[in-house]
Amino acid sequence: MTALSLRGVSKAFGPVKVIHGIDLDVADGEFVVFVGPSGCGKSTLLRIIAGLEQPSAGEIRLGGAVVNDVPAADRGLAMVFQSYALYPHMSVRQNLAFGLENSRTPREDIEARVGEAARMLRIEELLKRKPRQLSGGQRQRVAIGRALVRRPGIFLLDEPLSNLDAELRVAMRAELAGLRQRIGGTMIYVTHDQTEAMTLADRIVVLNAGRIEQIGAPLDLFNDPSSRFVAGFIGSPRMNFLEGQATPAGLDGVDVTLAGGTVLRVPVSAEGLATGEPVSVGFRPQQAVLSDAGLPLEVLHVEQLGSETLIHCRTGANENAVIAQYGQIPIRPGERLHLDPVRTPLLLFGTDGRRILARPAVDRPAESGRMEEA
């Protein structure tokens, strides 16, 4: 069953259009993460779903019913805010109970649900305190608990971990994943941190400048990004991009002449590519294979992380690239390396940022026909 569906949702603040026609379906029980750089409209989209913001156009359906005109209070959703937005004058218990009191839940029910949520989030001993007496992590739990007790149709979480320090963030991330396993509700989670997206999501929605770049399971986005933007955004350290000019090489793929003069052959469909068209070649730091010959790289500096070595390099054309090697590699700045262009998986992106895909394994006649024309 579909918990939420958006059809052509767009939003403009005055003359500034921030969301351009979003179509999206979220299934019941699904954990969907909106990810994108700041200003991409992900929080606005969440607020539109919540009802805190009215869409300029488009339709929002919750469980099949159009809710465009239903106020936020009546949509039956719960939201965890980035700033937590706990009511500062109420105790933790009152904070948790406020939503239930508003929906006229019987007193015993409130007690039971607050107790259950407090137990689940391990904040039982904090129930009498005021928010200002809590640490960041505790406030975070209370904010989640406030959403939890409502048993909402959908949990909306707006960058809930961004105010925590790095260590706590990792811990809360794991806890959130565990919590989600137990309660199994539909969740929509907004973040700019691709690690959070990768670790938590069933499905990631990558947003860029108010448009959906790609929707897919975390590993699908990692392995098979549809655009340069997604390829660069998902994965850490981010994908390396080298600029060059394309020369179609028939069925073998495309030869890309990099600015430094090196030619890389990328096994993709050359269909529609003109000779000399600017393209960019991408490869993931972890997938880079080094060899004795190939693309020459100069080591700029080295980060030894213990289990992994990050080598920051520069190509002949002064482009930067990062190479991650498993283990502890004894290497010094100034040394020269070579990237193996055959064994390293390469992705090719056109000028518009779209990925140029490999030919389907079995060519359909019509397509191969056009191939020959090209």
Next chain:
Amino acid sequence: MNGVGAFLTRRRGGRGWHFTDVLAFAWLAAGLFLMFGPAVWLTLSSFKTPAALVEFPPTLLPLDTRTATVEGHDKPLPLYAVTAEDGGERVLAQVRRIGTVAQMVDPQAPGEIVKVPIDQRAPLREMRFATENYREPFQQFDFLTFLRNSVFVTVVATIITLLVNSMAAFALSKYQFRGRGAVLAIILATLMVPLSVIMVPLYVVVNQLNLMNTLWGVILPTVATPTGVFLLRQYMLTIPDELIEAARMDHASEWKIYWRIILPLSLPALAVLAIFSVMWRWNDFLWPLIVLSRKELYTLQIGLSAFSGELNVQWHYVLAMTVVSMIPVVVIFAFLQRFITSGIATTGFK
């Protein structure tokens, strides 16, 4: 006592008196004298007898001439210390004074009149609190009624002021609607219109509503104050919108948001407005004077003015009742001032 001593000799930095310490204490002492001096003098003077009040040079403490009842005289006579020509000192009661000579009598020997030049006698004085200044207005005049009226007007007007102004401020600070700025500008513009300008139209309105000679006629025209709306609005602007959004997500109605979120978080500003409102309504004179003409409806301030006749002002009563009328304001201020300094609206955030 130790604490007070330590407090009063507190200095900046380490040991020794820096000149800035001296300046600071001098400044504070001057400020204390300026602020507190009149209030203390007023309070002390309110315990003086009418005679002591008009005395020149004035005294700080309520001193009163001692009197004695002397046989053959109906009224108690004032006692004086008289220095005789031989240097001896006697206590005599003054019967009357004629020019520079006082006719005096020894209380022990009432028959014999002694004539004493007035520069040879000094009044015998003692400190006595003339509590009758307080007692008599309550007995002779209807001061309790005045007090009750004043309390009613002040309390009811303040409650309505807080409610009405906070609602307006909530709408003007937290809702987006067309004309919001214009509404606020109009409200603030009324600050520039003094009471004397709108007095006549206001009188007409109150009269048409049959509110003349009722306490509601005093209360209602005063409850919507531009100062209050502006003060509360500015404070509410600092309450994060996310709290309201969180409440909306928590299925709270707009009324609930106002009542359970906005009002508690605006307490510091409400306290300030409450103090202002109490002072305004308590000290109001002109408008109640216009509306109220029946004596049993008089507020304290109008009641006080009754002590000032055209030719004769009963200063001892005026002073005493002024002290009484100051008490509520002082109490309110002492009670609410802790709210003024503390803002708690943003403590629930990261």
